[in-house]
Amino acid sequence: MKANLFAVLLSLSISYLPVHAASEQSSKLPAIPIQKSTVKIELNKADSHALTKVVKGIGQKRAEAIVKYRTEHGSFKSLEELAKVPGLGNQFVKNHLNELQEAFTVN
Structure with missing residues (x-):
């Protein structure tokens, strides 16, 4: 009986060791920062x-409106x-200015 109990405890402790060692090792790995793309879209040339x-809230309809406005009024001088x-309107631009930039x- 003692031998069976010892065998069970030994097998449980052995099966725990690799999991514990792996979790310790993964916590020591350096964090790799995720970088956002630095390539920006040229507003006056893009279709x-x-x-x-690219920006949440600009789907096909708003993108077409941007191109139409640019065609009718000339190039944009600023994102504002x-x-x-x-x-789009003032509120949209105000709320999304950082994303637009x-x-x-x-x-």
Whole structure:
């Protein structure tokens, strides 16, 4: 009986060791920072397809509105000018300005 109990305890402790060692080893690995893409889309050259899904809230309809506005009014001089695009407006640009600045450039 003691031998069986000892065998069970020994097998449990042996099966625990590799799991414990692996968890300790993985916690010692250095963290690798995730970098966002630094490539920005040129707002005055991009087509509607390139503008979609780069910034949350700019889908196909809004991207087409951006291209249409640019065609009718000329190149954008700043990202804030996107507020004049029908369907975007001041509130959208204000709420998403950081995302817009990370995703687009105006040259």
